[in-house]
Amino acid sequence: MDIGAILLNVGYLCNLIALGFREILWIRVLLTLGYFLRFIQNYIENVVDSTFWMLVFVTINLYQIVVIINERRKRYIEPKIFDIYETVFNSLTTFEFLTFWKMGIIKNVENGTKIIEKDKKLNSILLLINGKAHVKSDGKSIAFLPRGSFIGEISYITNEGASADVIADGDATYIEWTNKELKKIKVSKKIFWTKIQNILLNDLIIKLKRSSIN
16 A cells, blocks of 8 residues: 555544544544645645645644634633632633623612613623622512622513513622624624523522522
8 A cells, every 4th residue: 555545544534533523622633634644645646636625624724723722721810800700600711701701891880770670671681790789579679689690681581571670789880791792692603602591591590599598
């Protein structure tokens, strides 16, 4: 068996092995190796068209490998929001968290401000990052929201009016992600969007457990 046939078969073998992995980085690495070996084989045998396309595939996959490694590299998170990352967004990489955080708008409200009004539909998701808030229905307090709690996520998910008022108990700060920004994630980064949905679901579970205890 000549060197060209060996390179061709080893290249195909790498691509076959890649199909057995679920980890995207390893898939990219093995695909790149397979394409590179076939690139060398085609170059040796002077198959111009195939050589060109193998080079294109190698270049694209190398770029994607660099992107994946860069996204997984740990980023510095400011101490003032690090606890929120650890308790609320720990399923995200630091890169994903900081990307998502920068998409939000931080707003400050005074004591007694109605952050969410009952029966009003929300086109955004809010997260309380400083202070606290009370959830009230018909003037009666039914829940307490501490730092790190999402506000109005049920209304956003169901596209229905809020089931209660949410009122700031003292001065408070929250971050808001608008529907426009959330749609960008939903359309272009589906895995990222799935992670965000799971985070919201986890927040709902925590609130249900808290209400059952009370």
